[in-house]
Amino acid sequence: MESHDLFIFKHVAVLRSISKTAEKLGYVQPNISQRIKNLEEELGVRLFKRNNRGVTLTRDGEILLDYANRILQLMDEAKIKINPDKWQERLVIGATQTISALKVPRILSSFLSVHHQINVKVRTDTTSMLLEQVVYGEIDGAFVTEPFDYSELKTVYTIPEKVSLISPKNHPDKMEYEQTLLVNSNPNCIYRKTLIHLSKKNSCNHLRIIEFDSLEAILQSVSDGLGVSLVPSDVAKLQKYQNEYKISELPEPVQIDFVIKNKNQQPKGLNSFIKFLLEEKY
Template identity: 75%
Template sequence: MIFKHVAESHSISKAAEKLGYVQSNISQRIKILEAELGVRLLNRNNRGVTITNEGATLLDYANQILLLMEEAKIELNPEKWPEQLTIGATQTVSALRVPRILSSFLNVHEQVEVKVKTDTARLLLEQMIYGEIDGAFISEPFDQDGLKTVYTIVEKVSLISSTSCPVEKQPEQTLLVNSDPHCIYRQKLIHLAKKNSQKNARIIEFDSLEAILQSVSDGLGISLVPSDVAKLSRYEHEYTISELPETVQINFVIKNRQQQPKGLKRFIKFLSEETYSK
């Protein structure tokens, strides 16, 4: 387990922090393992560690062993060890899209215990590397070794403003955006403002989608959200909605490995069959 954390985080210090050990303990345990196997598993450098070919082979076996142990517990005592599925999602995606998908999934696979974690795309990708989540719905482009996209959803987006203060009556539009600088909806809104000669538009950041929606309703400014969210019946009298020709691509991303947890395999198969209501 120690080797797995070091190899996947490419850092002895990060692995030590994650496991609650001192760095010297981690280093010593790795050296003992290398001596026992008679091969070098990691290359040390100023930027951390990189895994050797022998280390990659060991990591693959370690992942397979851990997954087999989990499957054995499920088979032997499913009441005590039910199938687990932990899904991550960025805040905007988790507002509507993910609940719909999971509701349909659980109608078919009610034996699977599902957890959902909401965070920024960067932190979700990090959690996936550490094995804290099985997969994540990411609406931003990502460049991370060891991960792959297994399913993609194309989502329409809409510009929203208050019915009492529509866009055309806001010569100096205030942009209401997520505080995450990598949020794709934030980036698209700022790009749209610049395209429309609003290069110095005022920007107000929020930590939640609900706060953005309420602020738009109160006439504080405009925002860009998934069309499905903007068109929810509870908002239909609060917003002026302008659907854009642009779209956002939502990817379901997982770790690229030979064996996947049983709950995750069921979920990927479910997505590929498109049995849920879009």
């Protein structure tokens, strides 16, 4: 069993596709298929179940993925230990688009001022996709705002995020929650769910909802008088938009959890980041 075979196997497991793995790694598809076949023959088990949409791990494949993550992590640590000038400690974290707007950059700015030797990457996606990426070892941890039921994951730090209702400056003289609601297209978005809940709580049974895929589009639409939205207070108070709409901060914050895989040994970069969060108390 070669380390590069495990590297390829991990990519197929995460991407759930041999063709996507070949495209990402720059290989021809038969080469990827042969590497997986060699692994299965060597181990004497099937690692993937094939279907029309790609591949999914078998139970044996899930076991191998856990070991592959550990082996590849140890190899990275060995490279860093032997030649730190060439190989840097790495940290790959994920966050939803709204959290990525301000919260994550501010945290990373402070973190890297102390740990400048760590190579950091940030990936933005939906909570469900981020949680899967943590499970599969594609990212080290993720900032999320939704509950999860993965036994393999655990929350190591929680941030209370103040949120504000933003509404057009010249909105009609009626309850703000009766405006058109401008929300993220992800139905599980905590800001979307909270705004809809508040609207229904205030006897707004006939809601008009417009969905957007970007936070910038929501902010601009509120500024243009299209409707109201709920966003982190830090985002609402951005100087660019501060005089473009009304801001009403809610008394109850939203909970942001930093989630990692529940295992005994974590990468050094991740351990440094967790320690930083606990000490700085964001």
